[in-house]
Amino acid sequence: MALAKRIIPCLDVENGRVVKGVKFLDIRDAGDPVEVARRYDEQGADEITFLDITASHEGRDTMVHTVERMASQVFIPLTVGGGVRTCDDIRTLLNAGADKVSINTAAVFNPEFVKEAAERFGSQCIVVAIDAKKVSAQGEEGRWEIFTHGGRKPTGLDAIEWAQKMEELGAGEILLTSMDQDGVKNGYDLGITRGVSETVNIPVIASGGVGNLDHLVDGCIEGKADAVLAASIFHFNEYSVPEAKAYMRERGIEVRL
C-alpha cells in the first residue's frame, strides 16, 4: 500500500479554448477545456493542470469563468496557473473553484510573494512552477538555471537551490519544466528532475518533453518525480490515461486504477 504516482494532463488555455503548441502539426484547437477535463476525469486522470496563456484582461475573465465551469463538473484536484501575481489573483482563482494555484514568474521577481501566499492560503494550495534550462556543457557536472519569458531570459539562479528556497518560503509543491525538453518529445530532463526531487521534501511534478509512455515511467523511477504531467500525448489521443496507467503499473509503479 503506497501513495500512487499521479498522472496529470495539462491544458494550455487561451481565450477559453485548449490550445497546444504542436507547432508542426498546425493543430491549434484541442477543444473546450471543460469537456477535455471531463474526459480526463472519466479516464481516471489524477489531477488536472490548467495553464492560462491568455494575455488580455478580457481573456482573464473568461478564464475565471472557465475554472468555475470546470470545478462544477470535474471532481478531481484542479491546479490553475498563468499570470498569478497577487494574493487577489489567488483568492479569485480559489473562489472560482481551483484547488491549487501555480506561481511562476512572480516568484522569481518577488520570492516573498510565495511566503505571503502560503501564509495566507496554506502551503497545500501553492505550487511554484520552475522553468529550468541546462547550462552546463557536455561532460561537466549538471547545472540548471531558471529562465523567464518563455526561456529567453536567464536569471542566474541555480534551479536546485531555487527549488529549496521555494520550499523554505512555503511552496507546497514544485512544477518543474525543462525548457530544453518542452515540446520536443524526447522525455523529461531526468537529471534536473531527480536533482530537485531528492533535494526538496515537497512533491515534485515532472513536466516538459513527454512523447511516449516510457517517458512517464522514467520520470517516476529515474527522475523520482511524485507526479508526471503531459499534454499532447493525451490531447491528440496518441495514448489514453488508462493505457498510460496500465503501462506504468506493469513496470512496478503504483498508480490509481
Add this chain to the structure above:
Amino acid sequence: MNRIAVIDYGMGNLHSVAKALELVSEDTEVVLTADPQVVRDADRVLLPGVGAIRDCIAEMRRLGVDAEVKEAIQSGKPFLGICVGYQALTDFSEENGGVDCLGEFGGRVNFFGKRLKDAQGEKLKVPHMGWNQVNQTLDHPLWQGIEQDTRFYFVHSYHVHLADKALVAGTCEYGVPFDVGLAKDNVFAVQFHPEKSSKAGLKLLQNFVNWNGQQ
C-alpha cells in the same frame, strides 16, 4: 427537499463540495452558511476545512461555529466532517505550535515529520498529497458501494489519532499508520477530500445525502 448546511467560516473554497453534493442528489438544497438558525434548520450538516488549523479554529470560535457543531452533533442529524473539519473535532493539534481543537472526540493531530520514510527507507514527501488507499475498518452506510482499499485524494501534513479506537472508520498509511476516518452515531468524518476523489468520493457524498444518521 433535503437541505444541507455547509458551514462556511471563511476558510477556503466550498464551491466544489457544494457542487458535488448538488450533483449526487436531485432534491438537495445546499446552503453555505455560518448562521446558527440555518444550521439548526438543516437536515444535515457538513463541516469542511482547509488551511492552517489555528486560523480555522479561531474563525470557528469567533463566528460561534464551535457551538453550532456541538449542537448539530447532539441533535442526531447526519454530520460529515472533511479534512480540517475532521481534525477540528479532536482535542488537540500539533500544528502552529499547538492548538486546542473543539474536543468533541478524544484524539490528537500530529505532524508527519520532516524525515518521513517508507518501509524501504525511501524518503516520503510532506504534504501527503495524492491518492492513497483507505482501509475501511468497519461497516458503515457511508462506505456502502465503495470497495475496500479504494484510493481517495489526500492533501495534508498532519494526521489524526483517535483515543477510542472503536470510533475509527478507516485507516491509511504514509510512513506511519493513521486514522483516516471517524464514525460515531450520526457523525462521520474523513481526512481525505471526497469532493476531489472522483467517482469514489461522489459515492461517499451520495451515501451521506441518503444517510439517516444511524450506524
